[in-house]
Amino acid sequence: MTAIRTLHQTLAIAAAGLALLAAAAGTPSPRDAEPFARAGADAEAAASTPRVVGARQLAAWIRDGEQPVRVLDLRGDSAYASRHVPSAEPADFARLDSLAAQRDQTLVLYSDDDVRDTQAWANLAALGHDRAYVLSGGMDAWTEEVMEAALRGDSADYVAALSRYFGGAPRREDAHPMSAAPPSPRVRADGERRETDAFGEPVRRGC
Amino acid sequence: MSAPLPLALAAGSPGALAVAFAIGVGFGWCLERAGLGSARKLMGQFHLTDLAVFKVMFSAILTAMLGLFWLSRFGVVDLSRVYVPETFVGPQLAGGVIFGAGMALAGLCPGTSCVAAATGRVDGIAVVAGFFAGILTTALALPTIALFYGSGARGGVTLDSVLDTSQGVMILVVVTIAMAGFVAADRIERLMARSVAEAEP
Numbered sequence: 181m182t183a184i185r186t187l188h189q190t191l192a193i194a195a196a197g198l199a200l201l202a203a204a205a206g207t208p209s210p211r212d213a214e215p216f217a218r219a220g221a222d223a224e225a226a227a228s229t230p231r232v233v234g235a236r237q238l239a240a241w242i243r244d245g246e247q248p249v250r251v252l253d254l255r256g257d258s259a260y261a262s263r264h265v266p267s268a269e270p271a272d273f274a275r276l277d278s279l280a281a282q283r284d285q286t287l288v289l290y291s292d293d294d295v296r297d298t299q300a301w302a303n304l305a306a307l308g309h310d311r312a313y314v315l316s317g318g319m320d321a322w323t324e325e326v327m328e329a330a331l332r333g334d335s336a337d338y339v340a341a342l343s344r345y346f347g348g349a350p351r352r353e354d355a356h357p358m359s360a361a362p363p364s365p366r367v368r369a370d371g372e373r374r375e376t377d378a379f380g381e382p383v384r385r386g387c
Numbered sequence: 388m389s390a391p392l393p394l395a396l397a398a399g400s401p402g403a404l405a406v407a408f409a410i411g412v413g414f415g416w417c418l419e420r421a422g423l424g425s426a427r428k429l430m431g432q433f434h435l436t437d438l439a440v441f442k443v444m445f446s447a448i449l450t451a452m453l454g455l456f457w458l459s460r461f462g463v464v465d466l467s468r469v470y471v472p473e474t475f476v477g478p479q480l481a482g483g484v485i486f487g488a489g490m491a492l493a494g495l496c497p498g499t500s501c502v503a504a505a506t507g508r509v510d511g512i513a514v515v516a517g518f519f520a521g522i523l524t525t526a527l528a529l530p531t532i533a534l535f536y537g538s539g540a541r542g543g544v545t546l547d548s549v550l551d552t553s554q555g556v557m558i559l560v561v562v563t564i565a566m567a568g569f570v571a572a573d574r575i576e577r578l579m580a581r582s583v584a585e586a587e588p
Contacts, residue, residue: 192566198453199562202555208459208466299470306467 230301232316235325238288239342242267247286250279254291254300255319265290265315265322266346276300280307290315290322415502418443424502426494426510433491436579438572445565452558476539493517 233241241249242265251268252275253260260270268290271279279287280303287304289312291297297314304312315321324330327348329339336352343350421443422428431437458464490496493514495503500518503511529536547557 192569195449195453195562196566198457199559202453202456203553203559204555205460206553206555208456208554295470295473302467302470306465 230298230305230314231312233288233313234316235321236329236339236342238265238315238322239326239346241286241288243342243345249286249288251288251290251315252276252279252300253319254289254296259292259319263319263323265319273300273303276304280304280309283309283311285311287312288315289313290318292318292320294318414498415505418499418502419506423499424506424508424511426503426508429490429494429496429499434579435575436583438576441572442569445568449562449565452561456554456558471543471545474539474541474544475537476541478536478538481535489517489521 238249238251241247242251251265252271253264253268254271254273257270260268264270271289279285287309289297289300289304291300297318301312301314317325326343326346329343329348329350330353331340331350332353340350418424421439423440423443428437429440432440455464455466455469459466486496493500493510495511495514497518500511500514504515505511545554545557546561547554550557
């Protein structure tokens with residue numbers, strides 16, 4: 181009994197000592213990085229915040245092909261089989277390990293939640309891959325912003341074309357999905373496109 | 388080599404499953420050796436007669452906390468690759484109430500119920516069946532409760548960021564609270580043992 185009490189006291193003293201030293205050290209960053217503690221903290225914050233790409237931006241990357249992009253679906257085989265972003269490949273964490281070495285590729289990761297893709301992104305970033313992105317909003321964002329895009333404002337034509345490229349059904353905000361050809365926008369003499377209301381007056385935005 | 392393990396051993400791979408299995412067996416062995424496979428032990432916690440659960444759990448927290456801090460400090464663990472679970476205030480409060488009610492009712496939590504089931508205790512097997520039923524029910528009800536399930540998101544919150552202090556100072560605060568808790572737990576156990584002895588004819 182005395183031996184156990186002595187062991188408990190020894191462990192308590194050890195824990196208290198390590199805690200006091202931790203309070204003095206302040207940060208768990210490695211000792212070598214101490215002179216750059218603030219920069220290290222900033223880098224750590226940056227490392228924990230994934231770089232994101234919007235669904236329409238990703239759609240433009242895939243369509244235009246200006247920069248080769250590999251899209252990785254982390255949701256599992258059955259979810260992938262039911263629907264996925266065009267050109268996406270099913271992937272798991274083990275596969276990311278090999279992709280991390282190919283640092284010249286732009287990778288876009290997506291899943292059904294913010295956990296799996298963010299964790300995968302953090303692992304890639306920790307291995308030095310700096311061209312990886314998380315698809316903001318995941319598969320749902322792809323569906324809502326590209327495949328079933330709501331058309332409004334000056335970007336309506338651009339979004340409609342982007343959506344149709346991927347076989348989507350864009351829709352006017354106050355109308356049904358656009359099955360027929362969209363009404364052509366009013367084009368002014370100077371070539372500037374202006375959105376008009378039901379009475380043909382230009383829609384005013386902002387203040 | 389640094390921890391956490393390389394991506395090749397990450398979720399889903401056979402290596403990850405082997406590591407998870409080894410950690411699970413080790414964790415279960417520790418729980419059983421601490422006597423937590425018995426519902427009586429856990430009920431002692433609620434009756435304040437046996438506070439072993441509090442001591443074991445807080446010891447584990449201190450060990451992990453000090454270990455992670457110093458292993459990171461010496462460059463062995465890369466903390467940027469350690470995932471901090473996100474906080475969802477309302478859903479986690481509700482989950483805590485349900486979890487606590489189940490724990491008080493069964494005298495076991497998920498970990499200890501697995502240990503109890505593995506050692507052949509019938510109540511352990513019943514609790515394991517119960518929480519699998521709970522998981523299934525929650526999964527089926529998820530479309531209905533999806534709005535609540537994702538509400539109150541606060542991101543990966545840590546105590547040091549909330550209290551605007553360094554992680555080292557926060558460790559000292561937690562260790563001090565734990566030490567005071569251990570001393571208080573010992574005294575409470577002695578007091579309860581004395582009152583039980585006096586109450587017996």
